[in-house]
Amino acid sequence: MKALPESMTVFERGWLSSNNVLFASDEGTAIVDTGYASHAPQTLALVKQKLGARTLDLIVNTHLHSDHCGGNALLQENHACRTLIPASEAHAVRTWDEEALTFRATGQRCERFDFTGTIEHGTTLALGGFEWNVLGAPGHDPHSLMLHCPQMRVLISADALWENGFGVIFPELEGDSGFAEERAVLELISTLDVDLVIPGHGAPFTDVARALDVAASRLDYLQADPTRNAKNALKVLIVFKLMEVRAMSFDALLAMTGQARAMRAAADALARPGERRRLIETIVGELARGGSVNVSGAMVSAA
16 A cells, blocks of 8 residues: 555545545645534544644535535534635535535435635645645536645545445436546546545555446446436435434335435436335345345334
8 A cells, every 4th residue: 555644644434424634744734524424523533633732724625415524513613724615515505505515415414514715626735745636526426526646646536436436426316417427537537647546435545447447337337227326326325324313214214215305316216206115115125135224123224
């Protein structure tokens, strides 16, 4: 594994949180992405443990899905830090439009936070004593960004590229383009000088060519039949919610799939509204057989 400079620390988080990348150098301290709301105290503790008496100066969000920005509010309460978000999300954050920010759409939550500035494709950031180029990475999320340091040949890819895939292509659930954008992002990554990728989830990895091949094959599979993307999204969102609350009645879970916009769109792509109960029964059954959830009578719980 490529060694990172002392000014840079990766906190590999488990679900529900995204990974965090902490920087500490003479020019200041910063964190890229802050995890999910229920893990915010742990994010705060990790930052404190690493920085000691130093304060956090800056938060940078690659995108504003709840698992990447859920620790913003608590960090802002404890540190007088600046916060940079994708420029295209500024209005939604300023007005705290939880529907536009996808929190309600996914059945997830995020404590309200503020921002002091924005970043977009073409921006450069000084983090950890190095210069990072901000690159647009739509596909998983239309507002998502990546950070690339040519000098270190390191890419913070968020959910655009994991070692074995990428995040759910959410725009496609509601009839917007996402597959083509994800493919373009994969092609962009293939042109960069990268020895190490720090993904939004999972361990950092060095075999970038293999990861790109896996991602391209995965994208081919999903694009060949968009219901595959819808089914994957529904499963991911159900398991995420169960990991947060630990257990729900089947009826509560069924109701949530009709209320949360992204879940409803995914379900509608797979079955008519009158057939949703049977669909969710099938989905939960598959998750149970795969070991992701447990079913006991009318209750469904995280495994």
